Structure formats: C-alpha cells, structure tokens
Amino acid sequence: MKHIKTINKANLKATAAKGGCGKCQASCQSACKTSCTVANQKCEKEA
Amino acid sequence: MIHKFKIDGYNIVLDVNSGGVHIVDDLTYDVLENVEPPFSDKCPDEVLKKLKKLYDEQDVIECYEEIVSLYNDKILFSEDDYEKFAKTAVSSPVKAMCLLISQDCNMRCKYCFASTGDYGQGRKLMSVETGKKALDFLIEKSEDRKFLEVDFFGGEPMMNFDAVKEIVKYGRQREKEAGKEFRFTITTNGLVMNDEQLDFINKEMKNVVLSIDGRKEVHDRMRPTANGKGTYDLIADNFKRFRAVRGDKEYYVRGTYTKYNLDFSEDVMHLYEMGFDQISVEPVMADPSQPYAITEGDLAKIFKEYEVLAHKISTILNSGKFINFFHFMIDLNQGPCAIKRLRGCGSGNEYIAISPDGDIYPCHQFVGIDKFHMGNIHEGTFDLDIKKEFAASHVYSKPECKKCWAKFYCSGGCNANNYLYAGDIHNAHKLSCQIQKKRLECAIMMRAVKLLDNAQ
Numbered sequence: 356m357k358h359i360k361t362i363n364k365a366n367l368k369a370t371a372a373k374g375g376c377g378k379c380q381a382s383c384q385s386a387c388k389t390s391c392t393v394a395n396q397k398c399e400k401e402a
Numbered sequence: 403m404i405h406k407f408k409i410d411g412y413n414i415v416l417d418v419n420s421g422g423v424h425i426v427d428d429l430t431y432d433v434l435e436n437v438e439p440p441f442s443d444k445c446p447d448e449v450l451k452k453l454k455k456l457y458d459e460q461d462v463i464e465c466y467e468e469i470v471s472l473y474n475d476k477i478l479f480s481e482d483d484y485e486k487f488a489k490t491a492v493s494s495p496v497k498a499m500c501l502l503i504s505q506d507c508n509m510r511c512k513y514c515f516a517s518t519g520d521y522g523q524g525r526k527l528m529s530v531e532t533g534k535k536a537l538d539f540l541i542e543k544s545e546d547r548k549f550l551e552v553d554f555f556g557g558e559p560m561m562n563f564d565a566v567k568e569i570v571k572y573g574r575q576r577e578k579e580a581g582k583e584f585r586f587t588i589t590t591n592g593l594v595m596n597d598e599q600l601d602f603i604n605k606e607m608k609n610v611v612l613s614i615d616g617r618k619e620v621h622d623r624m625r626p627t628a629n630g631k632g633t634y635d636l637i638a639d640n641f642k643r644f645r646a647v648r649g650d651k652e653y654y655v656r657g658t659y660t661k662y663n664l665d666f667s668e669d670v671m672h673l674y675e676m677g678f679d680q681i682s683v684e685p686v687m688a689d690p691s692q693p694y695a696i697t698e699g700d701l702a703k704i705f706k707e708y709e710v711l712a713h714k715i716s717t718i719l720n721s722g723k724f725i726n727f728f729h730f731m732i733d734l735n736q737g738p739c740a741i742k743r744l745r746g747c748g749s750g751n752e753y754i755a756i757s758p759d760g761d762i763y764p765c766h767q768f769v770g771i772d773k774f775h776m777g778n779i780h781e782g783t784f785d786l787d788i789k790k791e792f793a794a795s796h797v798y799s800k801p802e803c804k805k806c807w808a809k810f811y812c813s814g815g816c817n818a819n820n821y822l823y824a825g826d827i828h829n830a831h832k833l834s835c836q837i838q839k840k841r842l843e844c845a846i847m848m849r850a851v852k853l854l855d856n857a858q
C-alpha cells in the first residue's frame with residue numbers, strides 16, 4: 356500500500372479462541388510490583 | 403475502535419481489537435479524522451472537498467480505498483467481540499504467591515506503601531513453618547498449573563534470609579513430589595548481601611529485583627536508613643557484584659521516580675551506566691498531599707520525559723548495544739493471548755499474598771486491609787467470595803477500561819491502585835492510566851519502527 360504500512364500480524368482475535376491456558380507468569384511478579392502491565396508478558400503455552 | 407497518535411515524527415494507528423499496528427502518512431492520518439464505518443465504496447464528497455485543499459484529490463481517493471481494504475480485512479475498525487470471553491471469567495487455580503517473609507525493613511523509604519515495611523501491623527518475621535505451609539497451600543490450590551511463582555518480599559527479605567533458604571529447600575523437595583516447578587524470586591534493597599547470600603540468590607532465584615532509584619542524590623533523598631543516612635553507597639557495590647555473577651539470567655534493577663526527579667530518564671541512564679541493562683523505573687503512587695506525590699500538573703513533563711527516554715534507549719539499541727526498559731517491552735506479534743489480557747495481574751484470583759501470620763490477601767498491596775482479608779493458611783480458611791470478585795474484575799467490568807484503547811495492554815491496571823486511589827477495584831485510577839498510556843504509545847512506536855526497518 357502507498358499510504359499505510361501494516362507492521363504486524365494483527366492476530367489478537369485468533370489468540371482468544373486458543374488462549375486462556377493460564378501457564379504464563381503473573382504479571383506483577385516480574386519487575387513492577389506496584390503496577391500492572393500485561394503487554395510485556397510472554398505466552399508460555401506449549402506448542 | 404482505533405487509536406492514533408503522533409510521536410517522534412511517526413503517525414501510528416492502532417486497531418484496538420485486532421491488535422493491528424499501522425504506520426501511516428499525514429494524508430491517512432487526516433482522512434482517519436473524518437471517516438468511520440460503515441464505509442461506502444466511494445470516498446464521501448464532504449471528505450474529498452475538505453481534504454483536497456491540502457492534498458491531491460487522487461491521493462485522497464486512493465487513501466480512502468486503502469482504509470476500506472484494511473477494514474474489510476478486519477485489521478482497521480475491527481469489532482470488539484471479546485466481552486463474551488470476559489463473561490465466562492471464573493475463579494482460576496492459584497499459581498503465584500507473594501510471601502511477606504519479613505514485615506520489617508532496614509530502610510525507611512519515604513514513599514513506602516507498606517508503612518516503612520510493617521504494613522501498619524507491627525514489625526515481624528515469617529516463621530519457616532508458615533513459609534512451608536504457604537508452599538503447601540499453593541500446591542494444593544494450583545490444580546493443574548505446573549509453574550508456581552513465589553516472590554520473597556517485604557519489608558526487606560534479607561532480614562529473614564535463613565527462613566528464605568529453608569523455605570526454598572522445602573520447595574525443591576515438594577516440587578518433585580507434586581510434579582510442579584517453583585519459580586522463586588526475591589525483591590531486595592541490597593543493604594545486606596554477603597558472598598554466600600549472593601551465590602544462593604543467584605542459584606535459586608529465577609528473577610531478582612534490586613531496588614535502586616538511580617542517581618545518588620535521587621536515591622538517597624527517598625531511601626535512607628533507619629537513622630536517616632543515604633543508602634546509595636551501601637548498596638551500589640552489592641548490586642554491581644550481583645550483576646557480575648548473574649550473567650544472562652533474569653534480574654531487574656527497579657526504581658521509583660517522584661515529583662523530585664521528573665527528569666527520570668537521567669536515572670535510567672545512570673543505572674545503565676552503572677552496568678545494569680534490565681531496568682524498571684516507575685512513578686510513585688502516593689496520596690496527593692505528599693510533597694513527593696505525582697499530580698496531574700506533572701503529566702506534561704512526564705510525557706515529554708518518556709519520549710526523551712524512548713529516544714535515549716533507541717540510540718543505545720541502534721548502536722548495537724543492549725538495554726531493556728521494562729515499561730517499553732511489548733511484543734506486537736507473539737504477546738499474551740486475548741484471554742490473559744482481559745484480567746491482568748490476577749491478584750486475588752491467581753495471585754495472593756501471605757503475611758507473616760499466615761493471613762491471605764489479594765496481593766501485597768492489600769495486606770492489612772480488613773475488607774480484603776481472604777483467610778488464613780493456619781486456620782484453613784479461604785474466602786472464595788473475595789476470590790470470585792477479583793476473578794470477575796476484568797476490562798469489561800470496569801467502565802473506564804471498557805471504552806479505553808489501552809485495555810488489552812494494561813488489562814485494567816492495578817486493582818490495588820484502583821482501590822487505594824480511586825475507591826474501588828473497578829474504578830480506573832486516572833493518573834496511572836494516563837502515564838500507562840503514554841508508556842504504551844512510546845513502546846508501540848519503538849517496536850513498530852523496528853519492525854518496519856526489519857521489513858525494508
């Protein structure tokens with residue numbers, strides 16, 4: 356496209372159907388401890 | 403819903419519900435100001451009329467067609483159809499625990515949310531027996547979860563280090579029997595750390611959080627000893643020694659910035675220059691009456707500072723060196739699933755805190771608040787009604803979050819901050835939100851530019 360560059364897979368909806376296994380880290384246990392950010396967590400679901 | 407913003411010379415458009423990120427030209431940015439679904443096949447006359455004063459008419463038509471094409475591909479103005487997943491949110495197994503191994507501290511940090519370490523409950527240490535029982539409780543409540551996170555927290559956990567060692571030893575024995583894997587972490591102020599302790603922590607802890615605020619004068623002003631002396635010189639060498647042996651295992655230096663150092667990018671750079679490359683620096687959360695508290699009037703300066711920080715970090719990364727700022731971490735392709743993003747940290751549901759007396763709270767920041775007392779591991783009590791309330795605390799149960807573009811990144815924010823500063827776990831704490839959103843914009847921009855560079 357000339358005007359718009361899409362830079363990622365935009366696959367959030369697909370993750371809803373297969374997600375929710377709960378194996379990932381609790382987000383506040385990492386380095387924040389007084390706030391919450393989830394975007395920096397990684398998925399730990401086994402393939 | 404889309405969110406568009408300009409930062410560092412880039413026009414970024416986030417499609418909230420698909421997670422799609424687009425870098426667009428000025429024309430597209432202006433067209434998006436004027437259009438929304440439902441789309442017709444042809445660019446509306448009023449849009450054309452308005453924009454052809456600034457742009458070539460054919461370009462406006464082309465741009466409109468690109469927008470419609472992405473809309474049809476469901477990566478622009480895509481529908482929000484996640485609420486049905488939120489409505490099925492039910493209590494989950496418990497998989498993470500904060501152990502207040504020491505409800506006492508050898509520092510007197512002025513901004514301490516735990517009332518200088520004792521949580522307003524008197525200074526006390528957790529017994530080995532209570533710690534062991536807490537691990538048993540976690541195993542029992544974890545159902546099919548394999549990875550169990552346990553953070554040794556305080557106060558200052560090094561004040562009860564013998565108990566830490568005993569509890570870890572017990573955990574290593576119990577995890578084999580139970581088919582689990584304990585992931586221990588510790589959060590320390592670094593005042594006490596001899597070689598033996600350092601080696602133990604390095605070996606047993608999956609992640610280590612080292613509390614330091616940055617420049618000496620910044621750190622010493624807020625983090626004195628009990629007798630009022632600065633602690634920077636006492637901890638800096640300990641942390642550097644730890645960094646030297648840590649290699650590529652997980653750790654973070656973690657700082658807090660206040661109204662006194664709104665130029666906190668300088669503190670991040672100071673920590674980097676000390677040799678630390680995993681850095682978390684966060685805004686203080688405090689009653690607005692405190693002189694160090696961050697208030698609405700500070701936000702413009704803070705927003706600018708995050709942009710300055712993004713610039714400094716990009717410069718380091720572009721020179722081939724490594725630095726990771728925790729609050730700019732984002733994975734735009736393989737991040738957490740949408741289900742995880744609905745509920746955030748899991749406090750009170752997947753994550754609990756245990757006080758030295760064995761009392762259970764939704765997280766460390768709720769300790770001592772009677773209303774959130776969930777039970778006691780010695781008495782065998784565990785209030786499932788409170789657990790259900792937290793399980794149902796998701797972005798669609800929080801009115802401000804439901805309509806917010808950032809909801810799948812912050813996931814409803816910190817329940818404790820919401821309660822303490824906005825009166826209810828479902829009320830967004832607006833100051834936190836505004837800072838969070840700015841950090842996300844910086845993070846999305848940095849990642850998007852990197853992905854674009856890689857593709858070209």
